[in-house]
Amino acid sequence: MxxxxxxxxxxxxxxxxxxxxxxxxxxxxxxxxxxxxxxxxxxxxxxxxxTDFDDYLGALVAEEARRIESIEPLVADSASAAVTDVLEQIFTPTMLGLASIVLSREGLRRRLRRDESPEVPLFAEATSVVADVLAAEREVGWIAEDADIPALALILVGSAHLLYVSAGEAQPAHDAIDRIVQWTLP
Structure with a gap:
């Protein structure tokens, strides 16, 4: 131009x-x-x-965080189906690429953290969305009343991330994600 x-x-x-x-x-x-x-x-x-490239990356991450925060399950016929659907919506190639950048750039992570929180941007939003879905599923009786929702959300997001990263360019199979979810949910 x-x-x-x-x-x-x-x-x-x-x-x-x-x-x-x-x-x-x-x-x-x-x-x-x-x-x-x-x-x-x-x-x-x-x-x-x-102001600089980290400011640009921060804007990209913030945009991706807003996308993640707006995710709701499209499938809700069981707890595992809803959580699997949400995880598949969260872990897009863009999210994975930005997550890799955030994890490798301490200065960017510091800029993005709210209130000096130790949370990792993008993963914090992903965990929050999964926790919200799990809490809603507990309300309808699909998950045990005494389930530790924050711990389950962390386990599911971390496990899904590892599955996506290990799959490389290929997306992991839907069944692989669903197996992790079914194994994790009480």
Whole structure:
């Protein structure tokens, strides 16, 4: 795009470019040059809208956290079906790529933490969503009344993350995720 041309909604254009880079090339390829090349803008445009690259990554993570927080089960005929569905919605290639970046960049993690919390961004939101689903399932009697919802949510999110990471480029089979969920739920 020529210099001097106004770019409507430049922040969104840049954030979508980052998502494209993550999807096509993975987290190792996500840098300011790749983002500006993918969006077709000069590097200065990125720095006009974000103080530095960590600020840009923080915006991408915040956008992904909002997506995760809005997840609700699409399938709800059993506790395991609902939780499996939610986990499959949480662990997208974009989330996994951003999670890898967050885990490897301490400075970014510090910026993103709320109130000096030790929680890891994206995983905290994922755990909260899974805990909400488990609590709702406990209300309808699908999960034992004395179930430790916070612990179950942590176990499920951690186990699913390991399953997705070990699957690499291929997504784990639905049955593999469902087996973990069924094994974990009381």
């Amino acid at each position: 020529p210099t001097g041309q106004p770019l409507p909604d430049a922040r969104n254009v840049l954030l979508q470019a980052g998502r494209r880079v993550l999807a096509a090339q993975g987290p190792g390829a996500l840098n300011s040059r790749a983002v500006t090349a993918s969006s077709g803008v000069a590097k200065g445009v990125l720095h006009r809208h974000f």
